Amino acid sequence: MIDHAHDLASVRDATERLLTAAAKLDNASVSEPSRLPGWTRGHILAHLSRNADALVNVLEGRPMYASAEARDADIERDAPRPLDVQLAELRESAARFQETGTAPADWSRTVELRNGVTDSASRVPFRRWVEVELHHVDLGIGYELEDLPAEFVEREIDFLTERFSGHPDVPATHLTDGMRAWGTGREASTPEVTVTGTGPDLLGWLAGRRDGSGLTVRGGTLPALPPL
Numbered sequence: 001m002i003d004h005a006h007d008l009a010s011v012r013d014a015t016e017r018l019l020t021a022a023a024k025l026d027n028a029s030v031s032e033p034s035r036l037p038g039w040t041r042g043h044i045l046a047h048l049s050r051n052a053d054a055l056v057n058v059l060e061g062r063p064m065y066a067s068a069e070a071r072d073a074d075i076e077r078d079a080p081r082p083l084d085v086q087l088a089e090l091r092e093s094a095a096r097f098q099e100t101g102t103a104p105a106d107w108s109r110t111v112e113l114r115n116g117v118t119d120s121a122s123r124v125p126f127r128r129w130v131e132v133e134l135h136h137v138d139l140g141i142g143y144e145l146e147d148l149p150a151e152f153v154e155r156e157i158d159f160l161t162e163r164f165s166g167h168p169d170v171p172a173t174h175l176t177d178g179m180r181a182w183g184t185g186r187e188a189s190t191p192e193v194t195v196t197g198t199g200p201d202l203l204g205w206l207a208g209r210r211d212g213s214g215l216t217v218r219g220g221t222l223p224a225l226p227p228l
Helices: 004-022 041-059 068-078 083-102 121-138 150-164 199-206
Strands: 110-112 118-120 173-176 181-184 193-196 216-218
Touching (some): 004 121, 041 083, 150 199
Parallel strands (some): 173 193
Antiparallel strands (some): 173 181
């Protein structure tokens, strides 16, 4: 059972961690490259602000973005802004998301995100949590996958293995961190590949943040995952 109120609180905590860490930057470091190809740290901060507003749109029944082109243009427009402007808007957009999330609503309803993807409204706060935590890591300012809350790591592995489940281009894969296990990839009576590693390393590979070199693979080579 998804607890949207719990996830909203987790989003709030994660946002405060990110804002506190980013406040130690300066304007020059905001313009430096992030860990995401082609994006500066300013791009990430701008995206996080626009994503908060986009998820407010989702919860209120409007299109997430006017268009893919408009989304990209807004990020490019906002990326060069000074640090204080970036942080103020991120805080304000995060507050708007929290306000919308605490309004009375039918959290069992189905909502539409980008590219025709649908989900339960109750999972939208978790989706925002994912954005904040992973992009905090992407900033490259000392917050690593190993610093992520253990609950988040387990749930995001759950989410990503579910996303790749049944994908014809991904071999039937058994994943384990030694205590928990997941399955993903195409349907098969037995796994074709077993991948073992720490939770952060598994998450890093599934989320495209690590190349999988820290993982152990039996039964074949590490599967190539489709883009998220």
